[in-house]
Amino acid sequence: MREGNANAVGCDGKERKMNALNQTAAKTSTGLMSILFVALIGATVMFVAGHAQSATLHDAAHDMRHATGFPCH
Amino acid sequence: MLAGGLIAGFAAGLLGALLHFAFVQELILLGEEYETGALVHFAGVGEGTAEAGHDHAEGEGAQDHTDEGGDGSALMRNGLTVLFTGLIYAGYGLILVAGFALAEHFGRQIRAQDGILWGIGAFVAFQLAPAMGLAPELPGTIAADLGARQVWWWGTVLATGTGLALLAYGRNLLVWVVAGALLAAPHVIGAPELGEFFGSAPPEVAAAFSARVLGVGLAVWAVMGWLAGRIWARDTA
Numbered sequence: 001m002r003e004g005n006a007n008a009v010g011c012d013g014k015e016r017k018m019n020a021l022n023q024t025a026a027k028t029s030t031g032l033m034s035i036l037f038v039a040l041i042g043a044t045v046m047f048v049a050g051h052a053q054s055a056t057l058h059d060a061a062h063d064m065r066h067a068t069g070f071p072c073h
Numbered sequence: 074m075l076a077g078g079l080i081a082g083f084a085a086g087l088l089g090a091l092l093h094f095a096f097v098q099e100l101i102l103l104g105e106e107y108e109t110g111a112l113v114h115f116a117g118v119g120e121g122t123a124e125a126g127h128d129h130a131e132g133e134g135a136q137d138h139t140d141e142g143g144d145g146s147a148l149m150r151n152g153l154t155v156l157f158t159g160l161i162y163a164g165y166g167l168i169l170v171a172g173f174a175l176a177e178h179f180g181r182q183i184r185a186q187d188g189i190l191w192g193i194g195a196f197v198a199f200q201l202a203p204a205m206g207l208a209p210e211l212p213g214t215i216a217a218d219l220g221a222r223q224v225w226w227w228g229t230v231l232a233t234g235t236g237l238a239l240l241a242y243g244r245n246l247l248v249w250v251v252a253g254a255l256l257a258a259p260h261v262i263g264a265p266e267l268g269e270f271f272g273s274a275p276p277e278v279a280a281a282f283s284a285r286v287l288g289v290g291l292a293v294w295a296v297m298g299w300l301a302g303r304i305w306a307r308d309t310a
Contacts, residue, residue, distance in 0.1 A: 030074060030174040038074055039171035045164030049157050051223055063150070064157040067097045067286055069200050069209035071222035 074170050077304040082166020085297030086159035092289040093158060094151070100282040101212055107274035108213030114275045162293065166301060169195055172238070173305050181242065183309075188302015189295055194241070196294035198234035201287060202256075206264025209286040211279045214272060217265035229259035 049061055050070045058065075058073065065072040106112040169191060173183045183191070203226050210216060236255030239248050272279060 030178060032175075032178065034074070035171050035174045035178065038078065038167050038174070041075075042078070042164045042167030042169075042171065045160060045167065049161045049164065053219070060153045061157040061161075063093070063098065063101055063154040064161060066101055066210060066212060067093050067154075067158075068161060068290065069204050069207070069286055071207055071216070071219055071226055072210060073219060 074174055075167070077301060077308060078166040078168075078170035079163050080166075081169070081297050081301035081304060082163035083159050084300055085166065085293050086162035087155075088296055089162055089289065089293040090155040090158040092292060093154065096285040096289055097282065098151075098154075100278055100285065103278055104211035104213050104274045104282065107278070110273075114273070162297060165195070165199065165294075166297060169298065169301050170305060173301070176242070177309070179242075183302055184306045185299055185303040188298040188300070188305065190241075190298070191302065192294045192296070192298015193291070194237045195234070195298065196291050198230050198237060200290040200294070202233040202259065203229045204283070204287060205260060208279075209283045211272075211274055211282045213274055214279070215267065217267050221265040225259065225262075225264050229264075232256070232259050 048057065050065060050068065052058075053073075062072065103112075107114060172191060172195070173188075176183055206229065207216070207222055207226060216222060232255045236252045239252035239255070243249050243252060
């Protein structure tokens with residue numbers, strides 16, 4: 001009887017474990033595509049702020065570029 | 074992931090701006106005075122080198138700095154420096170948390186203390202290793218072709234970052250050998266160089282500038298790594 005109850009859905013706490021597992025999985029394993037996407041945004045920001053050679057950008061970012069060790073001009 | 078990287082990055086950027094004005098900006102301004110010839114170091118030799126700096130028609134280093142805030146727009150200039158320092162570290166922050174996410178994707182946990190190590194490792198990849206070949210340039214420095222230097226810079230960042238990650242997380246000899254090769258490769262290939270020296274500023278100023286740039290970079294990256302690691306650990310807890 002107890003055995004039967006324990007196997008019934010929602011009565012043994014297993015469902016909580018399952019939920020917890022699913023949540024952990026959803027939280028931690030960020031997809032490779034979104035990781036790549038975030039890295040690409042970061043690299044684009046770096047390129048625009050640090051490496052792009054438009055005169056306006058260069059002048060505006062000038063001191064930061066020197067102070068971060070970018071090849072400036 | 075996005076928010077954590079941006080928050081840590083901007084906060085680190087503000088610290089970076091603060092340290093920039095405490096340690097670095099005065100040397101940039103001093104370098105520019107030598108670059109424009111307002112100051113001349115070592116009269117006899119200085120004249121020749123100062124001229125070499127300004128004749129050179131091909132362009133690298135012969136930038137006109139007149140519109141960078143000499144005439145009363147120091148506030149504007151410094152404001153832009155704060156803005157762009159915030160921006161560049163926000164970009165770094167995004168790349169850092171993308172690295173965290175990648176590590177977690179492969180089952181590694183990131184805590185605040187891991188964040189510090191990641192920050193220091195990233196400082197090595199983004200600043201120290203490139204500086205081994207292309208020392209941070211005081212304004213007025215004349216160097217090899219810009220495009221070639223930028224290619225070497227990106228290649229060095231990529232190779233060093235990958236090499237350090239493999240060294241830290243690899244589990245067998247082959248991976249560590251590959252890591253060592255990646256770390257060494259940019260320096261075996263060598264950064265583009267001119268083979269001649271045109272510096273118009275005293276070497277002491279240039280040396281102090283390089284050392285301070287790297288010191289400030291290390292401090293800011295370590296703080297950013299710690300902060301990003303804390304936020305990351307809290308969000309994934």
